[in-house]
Amino acid sequence: MKIVFHGANAATYVPGIETLLGAAHEVCLLPDILDGAAQEEIYAGADVMVSSRYDASLPAFKSLRLFQVPGAGLDGIDMTRLPPAIPICNCYGHEVAIGEYVIAAMLRHTVPMNHADEQLRLGEWAYWSARAGSLHGELAGRTVGILGYGHIGKHIARLADVFGMRVIVANRGPVPAEAPIAEVYSLDQLNAFCAQADFIVCGLPHVPATTGLLGKDAFAAMRPHAVVINVGRGPVIDEDALYEALSAKRIGGAVIDTWYVYPRAGESSGVLPAHRPFQALSNVTMTPHMSGWTDGMVARRRQTIASNVENVAAGKSLINCVRGR
Secondary structure, three states, rough: EEEEOHHHHHOOOOOOOHHHOOOEEEEEEEOOOOOOHHHHHHHHOOOOEEEEEEOOOOOOOOOOOOOEOOOOOOOOOOHOOOOOOOOOEEOOOOHHHHHHHHHHHHHHHHHHHHHHHHHHOOOOOOOOOOOOOOOOOOOOOOEEEEEEEOOOHHHHHHHHOOOOOOEEEEEEOOOOOOOEEEEEEEEHHHHHHHHOOEEEEOOOOOHHHHOEEEEEHHHHOOOOOOOEEEEOOOOHHHHHHHHHHHHHHOEEEEOOOOOOOOOOOOOOOEEEEEEEOOHHOEEEEEEOOOOOOHHHHHHHHHHHHHHHHOOOOOOOOOOOEOOOO
């Protein structure tokens, strides 16, 4: 089969893919923006397309047997343009990396290691056990509110439980009230959920029902020291409400990894990630959608992609099929 990897994101999974394929397949790599008729012909002739994007600007397929998204999010795929008979699959494997990112973010707001280092280089023994007012916090006993209980949320809950944290969950669908979860809230109870948490971790996808879900009322309900961590999608948190809450210091801070403005294909610098000037605020940590981007995640997703190629060739059931067989 002809396996086409389209775009810079998909290209990440090409090195080593042929060693995972059980039969000889033709592997092609195309840039985000197709250049000329030759590349368009390769694209249209794919048997398996590996890409994070499909819209009206791209050629129609002639013989496609699988559209494989190399990530979890489907927001870049216009499913209406793909015939219903074509299965669409996605990949996970990012929950391990994102879970570690969230734990690191919570520890950063609890254990002032960087500040202690800066002070000691100046000869100041801040946080020394023999110094008055030197106590710092710990994660044990704190409450983490997980907004969205999918692959990411479940892994974060397990890690938080290991640290002795109290775990509460708010989710679009029902969640079993079982360990390590202490309490479960519906999205209709979002304000009550926010009022209980020291850390609020957003892992929800961006769909019409979640747009601006965390807004002005939710921030007003939060504890003054609460820290918001977004590893889901930027627009789930209302940008203006987040900026106002941080600039007025109504909450303790934020760690934001998923944003409102992204670079276009071919850009990687000179693009600020929001319409509001978050970069001017001292109580927000800004990272460039990197929480799940690790060597381990790439290896796990590469294996999923290779397995689905072989499954298509053999007529077997597909992994993580969101539409089709």
